[in-house]
Amino acid sequence: MLNEREAESCYLGQFIPLQYHHNMLMDANRMDNFKAAIQRQVFEGAKVLELGGGTGVLSWFAAQSAAKVYCVELNPDMVAEARRLLAKNRYGERVEVIHADAFEYLPPEPVDVVICEMIHVGMLREKQVEVIENFKNAMLLNSVTRCRYLSRKRW
Ligand SMILES: C[S@@+](CC[C@H](N)C(=O)[O-])C[C@H]1O[C@@H](n2cnc3c(N)ncnc32)[C@H](O)[C@@H]1O
Secondary structure (H helix, E strand, O other): OOHHHHHHHHHHOOOOOHHHHHHHHOOHHHHHHHHHHHHHHHHOOEEEEEOOOOOOOOHHHOOOOOEEEEEEEOHHHHHHHHHHHHHHOHHHHHEEEEOOOOOOOOOOOOEEEEEEEEOOOOOOOHHHHHHHHHHHHHHHHHHHHHHHHHHHHHH
């Protein structure tokens, strides 16, 4: 009989084992290139959203310039770890780690940059494409609803 968390992981089919995070962090080629890409895109004072934040390392790269980073992670162990690591590092306070499903979460304000690394192996297990697609549709719907609401208020 599975406990609630195991059942949740199975349902998602996408929680990667904890030791993979160690491997990802130790891969200098991976980390250097993500860091360079994030530094290139995230401007001073930007608002950033990361979907599937893991240890929070990419959010932390963004936080070197961003004013605010929303870091969404579903695995509760990773949420605790990200919060612990960010609290130890300069600019970590700019990152808010949110325990939520990236399929459902919408930030409370518009963001300038979205980071999502749920690639896994050939995107077969993690749901990068679906998560991004879902986010784009939800944001679009949200802004259309807001526009309608604002224009109604003006009348
Ligand atoms: C490949 S790891 C990358 C972690 C981190 N972004 C990095 O580059 O080190 C993807 C992360 O996405 C998380 N994840 C997978 N599906 C998710 C979902 N639906 N909502 C939120 N997080 C999710 C996993 O638990 C994992 O920590």
